[in-house]
Amino acid sequence: MIMRDTDRALVQAATAVAKLRCRSDNHTVAAAVRSTDGRVFSGVNVYHFTGGPCAEVVAIGAAATQGAGELETIVAVGDRGRGVIPPCGRCRQVLLDYFPSIKVIVGPPDGLRAVPVTDLLPETYVWSDQQVEVPAGPRAPLWPTPVVPGVRQAAED
Ligand SMILES: [Zn+2]
Numbered sequence: 001m002i003m004r005d006t007d008r009a010l011v012q013a014a015t016a017v018a019k020l021r022c023r024s025d026n027h028t029v030a031a032a033v034r035s036t037d038g039r040v041f042s043g044v045n046v047y048h049f050t051g052g053p054c055a056e057v058v059a060i061g062a063a064a065t066q067g068a069g070e071l072e073t074i075v076a077v078g079d080r081g082r083g084v085i086p087p088c089g090r091c092r093q094v095l096l097d098y099f100p101s102i103k104v105i106v107g108p109p110d111g112l113r114a115v116p117v118t119d120l121l122p123e124t125y126v127w128s129d130q131q132v133e134v135p136a137g138p139r140a141p142l143w144p145t146p147v148v149p150g151v152r153q154a155a156e157d
Contacts (some may be wrong), residue, residue, distance in 0.1 A: 007073060007075075009040075014032035014084075017044065018044075018078065022079035026046065027044040027047065029078050030042060031059040032059060033059045033071050036070045043057075054088060060094070070101075074095065086106045099117070102116075103116055103117070
């Protein structure tokens with residue numbers, strides 16, 4: 001996958017945010033995402049021991065906040081000059097479920113490439129494929145109505 005000029009610009013955007021905004025242990029990674037209409041949104045991770053979100057998820061939320069539609073490409077950059085870093089497993093799954101055709105920029109500084117998220121999750125679990133369709137019509141109660149001795153059931157009237 002060849003890096004386009006817009007991909008290089010996306011890396012530059014994430015790098016700039018990492019340099020400017022990742023100045024504490026609370027924020028150590030910046031992400032930039034480009035929508036199909038060419039807009040760029042960014043975000044930083046929110047570290048917390050309870051499971052604060054990664055920068056990629058925050059950038060997706062920022063894009064949604066601004067009314068972006070489909071997202072095309074995303075990249076994350078670490079603080080302290082760490083450069084492009086690959087998404088964690090959870091982010092890969094979120095990206096795949098939300099934007100199945102999104103590309104993710106990965107690789108070493110001299111070999112960056114934009115790869116389909118599906119390449120990062122072979123043989124993946126696809127949430128929408130696993131949803132069982134519930135047939136229409138009356139549904140059986142999950143639990144039988146308890147029978148209380150001495151109390152007439154409404155159905156017996
Ligand atoms: Zn992540």
